[in-house]
Amino acid sequence: MVTVSGPWTNEEMEQFLSTETVPLRLGCRTPADKPWMLSLWYRFVDGVFECATGADAAVVDYLDYDDHVSFEVSTNEPPYCGVRGNGTATMTADEDKTVLTDLLHRYLGGTDSPLAERLLAPDRREIQITITPDRLHTWDYSNRM
Secondary structure, eight states: EEEEESSOOOOHHHHHHOOOSSEEEEEEEESOOOOEEEOOEEEEEETTTEEEEEOHOOOHHHHHOEEEEEEEEEESSOOOEEEEEEEEEEEETTTTHHHHHHHHHHHHHHSHHHHHHTTTTTOOOEEEEEEEEEEEEEEOOTTTT
């Protein structure tokens, strides 16, 4: 069961995660047991974060090595606020690129762009990364700023 703490209600947290379109910052460990951080587009569905990446991305090897992750979704402009936490990542093939297509709509407004065409190319293999949180913590510096 996920532990949630911080100033926001669950509803406020879910509203933030469904409307904010900054990337999720993902912390993981490499096979050399070194920390690594990267940014991924996400959607928050039924209490989990769903991300997409190419099957040949280094993060696939990293999450195969160690599926424990940390993450943060936060605003880039004051007043700063967001959600951070930790959990476990699982990966599955996204043969139909369903998650990727949804993310292209969420972040780019559709699939009519050179980037979308490249990412949706038939020969490109796609992986869905699902992050199941163990802990979520909201934070909001609005009152400080």
